[in-house]
Amino acid sequence: MIRRRIVGDYLVPAATLVGVLVAWEAATHAFRIPRFVMPAPSAILAEGWDWRYRFLGHAWVTLYETLGGFALSIVVGVPLAVLIVYSPTLKNALYPLIVLAQSVPKIAIAPVLLLMLGHGEIPKVIVAFLVAFFPVVVDTATGLAATPPELLDLSRSYRASAFKTFLKVRLPMAMPFFFAGAKVAITLSVIGAVVGEFVGSDKGLGYVILSATSYWKTELAFSSMILLSVMAIVLFGAVALVERLVCPWLAPAGEE
Amino acid sequence: MIRLDGVEKTYRTRRGDLVRAVEDVTLHVEENEFVTLVGPSGCGKSTLLRLVAGLTPVTRGAIRVRDTAVSEPFTDVGFVFQQPVLLPWRSVLDNVLFSVEMLGLEPRQYRKQASDLLELTGLGGFETKYPRELSGGMQQRVAICRALLPDPSLLLMDEPFGALDAMTREEMSLELLRVWEERRKTILFVTHSIPEAILLADRVVVMTARPGRIARILEIGLPRPRTIESEFDPRFKAASDEVRSLIFARRAATR
Ligand SMILES: Nc1ncnc2c1ncn2[C@@H]1O[C@H](COP(=O)(O)OP(=O)(O)O)[C@@H](O)[C@H]1O
Ligand SMILES: [Mg+2]
Numbered sequence: 012m013i014r015r016r017i018v019g020d021y022l023v024p025a026a027t028l029v030g031v032l033v034a035w036e037a038a039t040h041a042f043r044i045p046r047f048v049m050p051a052p053s054a055i056l057a058e059g060w061d062w063r064y065r066f067l068g069h070a071w072v073t074l075y076e077t078l079g080g081f082a083l084s085i086v087v088g089v090p091l092a093v094l095i096v097y098s099p100t101l102k103n104a105l106y107p108l109i110v111l112a113q114s115v116p117k118i119a120i121a122p123v124l125l126l127m128l129g130h131g132e133i134p135k136v137i138v139a140f141l142v143a144f145f146p147v148v149v150d151t152a153t154g155l156a157a158t159p160p161e162l163l164d165l166s167r168s169y170r171a172s173a174f175k176t177f178l179k180v181r182l183p184m185a186m187p188f189f190f191a192g193a194k195v196a197i198t199l200s201v202i203g204a205v206v207g208e209f210v211g212s213d214k215g216l217g218y219v220i221l222s223a224t225s226y227w228k229t230e231l232a233f234s235s236m237i238l239l240s241v242m243a244i245v246l247f248g249a250v251a252l253v254e255r256l257v258c259p260w261l262a263p264a265g266e267e
Numbered sequence: 268m269i270r271l272d273g274v275e276k277t278y279r280t281r282r283g284d285l286v287r288a289v290e291d292v293t294l295h296v297e298e299n300e301f302v303t304l305v306g307p308s309g310c311g312k313s314t315l316l317r318l319v320a321g322l323t324p325v326t327r328g329a330i331r332v333r334d335t336a337v338s339e340p341f342t343d344v345g346f347v348f349q350q351p352v353l354l355p356w357r358s359v360l361d362n363v364l365f366s367v368e369m370l371g372l373e374p375r376q377y378r379k380q381a382s383d384l385l386e387l388t389g390l391g392g393f394e395t396k397y398p399r400e401l402s403g404g405m406q407q408r409v410a411i412c413r414a415l416l417p418d419p420s421l422l423l424m425d426e427p428f429g430a431l432d433a434m435t436r437e438e439m440s441l442e443l444l445r446v447w448e449e450r451r452k453t454i455l456f457v458t459h460s461i462p463e464a465i466l467l468a469d470r471v472v473v474m475t476a477r478p479g480r481i482a483r484i485l486e487i488g489l490p491r492p493r494t495i496e497s498e499f500d501p502r503f504k505a506a507s508d509e510v511r512s513l514i515f516a517r518r519a520a521t522r
Contacts, residue, residue: 159350164320166369168344169340
């Protein structure tokens, strides 16, 4: 049983990945594809290794912008969700604004924001935040509203205060929803940070990709992209890990 | 212990229409009496329980519990619903302790009693499990323990066994009777099942639909403690025939 799972969960995808890389490497040599069109995996790896120290600085900037935007999306998004759920008036007032903010393409906002806020990391943090906060608000609000009415009746019948009910019932009830939103938000934050860097910056992995392509250094662009993906995956995994720690009751039931 | 006099409840729906859920309900329930409410769906049974608990105000008439007019929730009451509505993040024991915690009592002082209750309902050894690791019947037992822990003198049960399969249902009814014999309290119990209503009750309140009214109140003279055997008593059959005819006669008349 366990063996089959290891084969299915790890071996098959790993073998597929290796297969694709080998085919790719072979194709670039066999068809003499120019390296600025499609560099071989080995060339990408070599370039990435060359850049390892410079990458560290750029990756740090992008990470910082991503985490800043993500943190802001939670700090702003969760209280907003609480307001929306507890006050119908605020809900009517805020929802259209939030949806409007969401429907403006963030790539279109980015140049304007950079114009307003100048260069540096802060505008990128704000773009990342703008991209990420929508799922946090919507999912958290959905979660807070998902408490069964019977449970709210029960709390009322024990004469528990609204705050106590919020703390002991509604907030934990919303946790799985919140984390669903946060997992989307962390991925979007990476995109937001890179979009911000594309528009105007001299640091960060987005900047490296942009400048590499303008000098036909496709290997460098590819290795930055890979680094960026690894970063996104690790960040996603970190949020998922926090979820498992905060919501242990969601873990699949142990089979005995 | 509970007195409902000429109680009417009219809801205003979100679209602004008025819905009369119950009308002219007069019912007096004695201390430690077990009263069941039967009637078609939508006849206002849940509404009556919520009115008695003070969760929603009456439109007309008066409700008194222990000679105090009910105008807001009071704490001497336990609630059990059709769904167990446990907290999925809490262990079974902590779910039982939820009631005393919400009442503002010190949960640590109730751990022993909570364990005893779980033992009494056949859940000894499940204290540290999560609700989703339990069957529907076991979850409902936890919900009952949660309601019983603060030892309220009034228990309001809204189709508590309605989501369970027939076998578990019968088992739970007898178990509830056993618990009730041991710690007497006043119980208002809503059910769809006529046999269940009769097996449990001192009196069965038969309601009719739209607007909900009391059609008749039947005394159930079956001796206690009751068992499965009680269902073979001729009085059981007579009572269930009467309830059935009351419900179906009304239905035929309104068709
Ligand atoms: N909060 C509410 N707002 C409007 N109508 C309600 C509300 N609660 C119940 N009703 C209506 O009152 C009637 C009785 O409902 P309920 O007490 O739940 O009946 P039962 O429990 O017997 O099925 C139904 O017609 C229902 O639609
Ligand atoms: Mg009901």
